[in-house]
Amino acid sequence: MKNYKEVVGIDVSKKTIDAFCYQAEVHKEFINDVVGYKSLLKWVSKYTNEIDVFYCFENTGYYSLKLALYFASQSIVYVEESPLKIKRSSGIVKEKTDKLDAALIARYAWLYREELEPSTVKSMSHLELGRLLALRDQLVRNNAGLKGTLKEMKILLSSPTTDSGCISLKRSIDYLSKQVKSVEDRIKEIISQDESMQKNYELLSSLKGVGLVVASQLIYHTGNFTRFASWRAFSSYCGTAPFEHRSGTSIYKRKQCHYLGDRKMKSLLSMASVSAIQHDSELRQYYKRKVAEGKDKMLAINNVRNKLIARAFAVVKRGTPYVVLQQHAA
Incomplete structure (x- = not known):
């Protein structure tokens, strides 16, 4: 990133994005959607005069993923950085606003521009694998909570087999178990469709203690x-x-x-x-x-x-x- 003359720091939130041009020292807020991204590029072009510029923003999960996908589709150079790195490089900051956050991101990107590398978007299969692993984890946690509740209810009731609450809990547990199995089948399908992933999965499975979840998480x-x-x-x-x-x-x-x-x-x-x-x-x-x-x-x-x-x-x-x-x- 050595040859770039300007950097735009972007603070991403659910509905809006705040952009700050470091050299031009200007700020503006946009909607966090494709229309807002187009307006952002048009606004930046007014202050950069076609000089080399790159964008930097924090990795905020789904909110920043939309922006990354758009930049990748337009072949725009961007850096998606860890929020912790940016926070620790900012020193003591007593104020908290979206404008200030965007300015701090721009400052970080400019100071460390010689060390930063352009980011790339993961493949769609890789992104889906991550979503499914997160979903499976949530389903397993929810199921464990229901099983714990059912266990406590059985201790308190004299006839848990006829209690409507226990029956409802058992049905919910069975349903969640089926959903976990369905997610796991889809994870296996995604891996099998990618030759490189499938090969590495088979190699990892040869290790004792490494099953579907650990191997998939390692790959992801x-x-x-x-x-x-x-x-x-x-x-x-x-x-x-x-x-x-x-x-x-x-x-x-x-x-x-x-x-x-x-x-x-x-x-x-x-x-x-x-x-x-x-x-x-x-x-x-x-x-x-x-x-x-x-x-x-x-x-x-x-x-x-x-x-x-x-x-x-x-x-x-x-x-x-x-x-x-x-x-x-x-």
Whole structure:
């Protein structure tokens, strides 16, 4: 982004977008739809005089996705950045307005323009995969809540089989279970329609502890293993990578995982690690060895999490399924 002479920071909300041209120091609000996007481009052209300009906005989920899709369709250069990065680069800010947020985004993009890379929109299948995984997670949570309510009601009632409330809950639970199964079938269908996704899914499935959900989430979060250069980078993204904490001669703490990370992915990897310890002899021995060395059990599980991540990246890079070496030992 080195050769650009102007940057437009955009604060995206549900119904409107606020744009701020950094060099021209002008601001205007637009509607968050295609008509508003066209008006935005026309307005920006008045102040840029056809000089090279790029756009920067925060990733706000569905609200910013519409803008990203439009920019991509018009071959417009844009950067979709993490809100946390922009917030932490802004210093101490005591005021909060959409205009100020747009100005801070523009300032961030201008100061870091030499380091920023243009963003691209994920494929439609990749976007649908992400939506379905989020929907499945919500359905599973709702179903778990209903099951808990049903369990409590059964304890209180003398005849839960004839109670209308219990009957209604059972029907809701059965319906949600069918919906979860339907979503999972669609996830499998999406993966099978993409040759690269299907191949990586089969490779990931060769790992003990990695099933449909974990494999699909790995494919989605890694951009089908194109987003991260190494497994260590993905470990840092998930919040499972340990970092040093020391200063001078007085402050020295053991390595710890940073609290920033993808909590959903970290939780899934924890469950996968517990399953892998039970079914994978190598990881079970590895876990027991770490505990025997005096390490905390959660720290040992985190080591197993990183082992799983490393194995996932290894099988994809190698292009061959994982093989348990011990079963072939003489």
